Amino acid sequence: MKERLQELKEEALRKVDAADGIQQLKDVRVEYLGKKGPITEVLRGMGKLSKEERPVIGQLANEVREDIAQAIEVKQTGLEEAALEEQLEAESLDVTLPGRPVQVGGPHLLTSIVEEIEDLFIGMGFEIKEGPEVESDYYNFEALNLPKGHPARDMQDSFYVTEELLMRTHTSPVQARTMGLKNGSEPVKMICPGKVYRRDTDDATHSHQFTQIEGLLVDKDVRMSDLKGVLNAFAKQMFGAERDIRLRPSFFPFTEPSVEMDISCKVCGGAGCSVCKGTGWIEILGAGMVHPNVLEMAGYDPKEYSGFAFGMGPERIAMLKYGVDDIRNFYINDQRFLKQYHKA
Amino acid sequence: MLVSLNWLNDYINVRDYEPDELAEIITKTGIEVESVEPVAEKATGVVVGHVVSCEQHPNADKLSLCQIDVGEGVLQIVCGAPNIAEGQKVAVAAPGAVLPGNFKIKKTKLRGEESNGMVCSLQELGVDEKDVPKEYQDGIYVFPEDVQAGDDAISLLNLDDIIIELGLTPNRADCLSMAGVAYEVAAALGREYELIAEKVEEGSEKAESLVSVEVEDPEANPYYGAFILKDVTVGPSPLWIQNRLTAAGIRPINNVVDITNYVLLEYGQPLHAFDFDRFGSDKVVTRRARDGEKITTLDDQERVLTRDHLVITNGDKAHAIAGVMGGAESEVQEDTNTILLEAAYFNPANVRQSAKDHGLRSEASTRFEKGVDPGRVERAGLRASELLREYAGATVLQGVVSYDQLDRSEKTIDVNTTKINNRLGTEITREEIASILERLQFPYEQSDEDFTISIPTRRGDVERFEDVLEEVARIYGYDNLPYTLPSGASQAGGLSLEQQLKRRVKAYFEGAGLDETITYSLTSEKQSTMLVSKEVAQQAAAPVKLAMPMSEDHSHLRLSVVPELLQSLAYNVARKQHNIAYYELGTVFISEESEVTKQPHEMLRASGALTGEWLSHPWQQEKKSVDFFVVKGIVEGLSDLLDIPMTFEKAKIEGMHPGRTANIMADGKIIGFIGQVHPKLQKEWGLKETYVFDLNAEKLFELYEKEEAFEAIPRFPSVSRDIALVVDEDVSAGDIKETILEAGSPLVKQVLVFDLYQGEHLSAGKKSLAYNLLYLDPERTLKDEEVESAHENILQSVKERHAAELRG
């Protein structure tokens, strides 16, 4: 019987090996391991064996069954994998075909610049303040040391709504309003971005509406060197660590002393080129120490408090940083323009 | 202000600096140099030639054949200028000379005659057409008699000069004069300069015997000085005066006018010369004009005056608008013999008003408006008298007849070294401060750290400590300030909740596929009231309009951002960019008054406009145009983001598609609208189907509640059930959803439409809506019976309220 079992095993293993489909394998299983299979038959004939032989043959028969079953299983796994492989091969794609597009929008270039500047000054402990675009003559001019009839009002011819109301010509009135709320006793550290308006005919370099960001710091013992330090930190972060700044005397009615800040020209590194008109420097912003009249009008004692203020135009910065050559581009909203600067 | 370096160099040596270097120093210490330009393009080899003879060219009618002595010999030159004549001194470019444009002069033959050079016009020498005196505009330039053949014509004509243009800020009116510039440059370079004293040789006759001066309004006219000059010969002014005027951009006219202009440039004091005989009286009276009074000014314009304007009269008739322009009647003419020369101080505000009202901004009015130096008014009159005596043959009558209430006192300002350093963040020594004050020529008294400074009258802008601080700082040099950071108490800084929300909403729209735009707040009257959301229209009495708009396109403040977005869309579509999705967070301006008296309410809106394809994936045959539900989805996404429930109610809004428009509601109020733009309006803009939304962002931010506590994720499973209902066509899906939520409360948590069907198998006028319902009890697992009972309840309610039948 031993020989018979060995024979059966070898026969079955040969068939398992030869099977090239799941069905054939199933047939082998039924044929050898089924209730009517030859191994069962062998076991049935065990009655004729001696007591000593029975367990030996029984064990052998079980071993043979297990070996066949395991061989079938191994073979089956192999066949299944091959089948899956074949199926997946058939499902193959042309990965170079374009994907289903996802609509992606983006911010306006001016917003990117304004937010970059906001974040930079937030990092230095500034708050962001906003205010009305239709402003009173008082806050737009008078509170900023520009009384009626002041010649500097010409510098910024404005759109009046009534005699007392106008489209703000700068965001400085937000500073005056913010200072006014502090009862002349608390420090102020703020920047105010926003839209401003001037009587200009729109062309490549003028726009009747544009953007401004102004900053203000009022406290005891604020020094002009603090202004220089803050502006230097701003310029280096905004334009690059290799850029230098310089301050030049200037005039604004609401600051004294007043300066303009230039940064060294990126194109020529200061040697002079057409971008910087040969000077090596590019004008970026106006600044100064808050005029004592402005402090006084906002309720601060200029003997005790001092401060600095600065103002810049995001359009100008965008034009310098990204080579935009026509200010009208910011307001026409040509999709090709807008999309170009989504990564700015 | 245009500054001739040749002229400046007469006052203070600047030759040892390259012009660019000098410009840099001036810019850094005080005044921005806007440009450094040569007067004319470089020319060489041009000399004065004496026309010895001048005959008709034998072969050409319009040419002359001239023999010209150029010092080193006589040259035969063919000349085409109509004004050439024997005896003239002219500018000759001999062979070898180079004219502007790198034009090299060579020997040539013209119509058979040898020509050894060229007689030049000023234009050919590089002078700007507008600066060429009238008589030489169509021909060659003729020198005055007193030049020598062979002299360098370029230097005689000052064409080797360099002009630096100063960009003056309004406070630095002191530099509207060459003297002022010289003081400034002297301070910047640390050199010496002083305006030299006038030396007038006066005649024996006294001016006061001929004229008297009366001032009616001393505030408007605190000083009026009248000089009388007799026996004047009007003619061309000397070449050096002409050159200096030309360099400053003023065209020479005649010696009298040129001299008043010259002194204006030199001293910064405008003067006016009247023809005294034509002035018609022996009395100067300055007064405010009468309303309706008329004067014909030098430009031959008749001007109507008001009480706002100061006039110079002869006691009766106005002969000048003070500080602005003289009258035609008493203009200096060729036959003028006696001059009444005015040197006055007019109130800046008054001159400003007159100049503005009459649209006359001149070199004179600009200086008066900014305030002239009180210390130099009379001196300027003396200086002009001196020049008129020398160059117009005038006899200067003795003394100036004046009205004088002018304050010429010097302000004194106290400063302290420590205070200066504390404010600047510097460690400037008192010796350095003293030296800076000396450079500025500000007299001072010093006691240790303290300075008492007298401010010269020429620097009217220096009024208080901070002004001195600026003077010290700029001369000390801003480059020398240290970099420090503010030492005060630090605050956290950061964005307010509203500012954070603004950024989140922007990021949301951009993630949803919209590009941000920025449009103009000022729009046309028509556009200002278009496509306005109901709640805005209800609050706004009328759009806010500008008092004096510059154009009709930007005359009114917008009540809606939507029309501006449509304009942007139209701009793109007209340029063949058809698929556009834009949003803007922008302000609208709401005034409750039809005649504005107070600031309008500025309301932040979140608006969008979309047109064209929304999705296009051609090779998979997927393509979707923007439609109502694309846009609604974007709005609903925002509603989810901010966790502010919004509902949509069909609405009619002017300019919108009547069947595809809805008001958007939140917190029981209208907060905006959504829908398709009316096809008629679309057509006007050149747009295909276009959908828009407009939301009150201000209100949304108000309704937003920051999540304080976290809601636990439900631990028990939900049960999902579908339900298909047949209803009349006009029953809205939203209403049914409301009913389901209400009847299924509290177990139904979510209701989603997943199918809408109309047509076959349904009777006409009916539609089928299928919903998926989600039942959930956060506390426990739901039993089937509970769900069944709730479901029954729902079916009952929709049947009662909407006559809905379960679809079989």
Ligand SMILES: [Zn+2]
């Ligand atoms: Zn450069």
